[in-house]
Amino acid sequence: xxxxxxxxxxxxxxxxxxxxxxxxxxxxxxxxxxxxxxxxxxxxxxxxxxxxxxxxxxxxxxxxxxxxxxxxxxxxxxxxxxxxxxxxxxxxxxxxxxxxxxxxxxxxxxxxxxxxxxxxxxxxxxxxxxxxxxxxxxxxxxxxxxxxxxxxxxxxxxxxxxxxxxxxxxxxxxxxxxxxxxxxxxxxxxxxxxxxxx
Numbered sequence: 001x002x003x004x005x006x007x008x009x010x011x012x013x014x015x016x017x018x019x020x021x022x023x024x025x026x027x028x029x030x031x032x033x034x035x036x037x038x039x040x041x042x043x044x045x046x047x048x049x050x051x052x053x054x055x056x057x058x059x060x061x062x063x064x065x066x067x068x069x070x071x072x073x074x075x076x077x078x079x080x081x082x083x084x085x086x087x088x089x090x091x092x093x094x095x096x097x098x099x100x101x102x103x104x105x106x107x108x109x110x111x112x113x114x115x116x117x118x119x120x121x122x123x124x125x126x127x128x129x130x131x132x133x134x135x136x137x138x139x140x141x142x143x144x145x146x147x148x149x150x151x152x153x154x155x156x157x158x159x160x161x162x163x164x165x166x167x168x169x170x171x172x173x174x175x176x177x178x179x180x181x182x183x184x185x186x187x188x189x190x191x192x193x194x195x196x197x198x
Contacts (some may be wrong), residue, residue, distance in 0.1 A: 033116040037109050045101040052090040055114045061107015065099045074178040141165045154190045157181040
């Protein structure tokens, strides 16, 4: 993908995060510290226990973040087209990731070396603003997720997830959705039957 195609494709990403427009020079810099990567269903973008300073913009596809304890996977959240994914332990603390990020379908990602991008914060207020806006988005997302687990029933969490992601059921296996809302697959099946019967 060349710069012109990337600029055209980035429109949805800029809108999603309310990011400022970038000049051709800005995009050229991003291209110099980044790469495009095709990823297959089941492939891992970042593995728990590894240190990664890569920031992935999802051009196509969907991914899940999950924790693993005693061979049991616990899905934390999902990310989809036009969203960003990273190990925040890696890019903020240079520490091993606590989560694994895995592709739920074949996809394409635009991968940026965040350590190199961070250096631009000192020379470009535009890039500094982009970093702040992305950080604010993720703080809000995690706050909403925590609030939902404290205040919503599993059925309400399921309904919110489906409402905000129309194609979710075509992309995400039900066992991952069950794990995300904190129930067993059998309980999720009951929840879905109750919703259909209403």
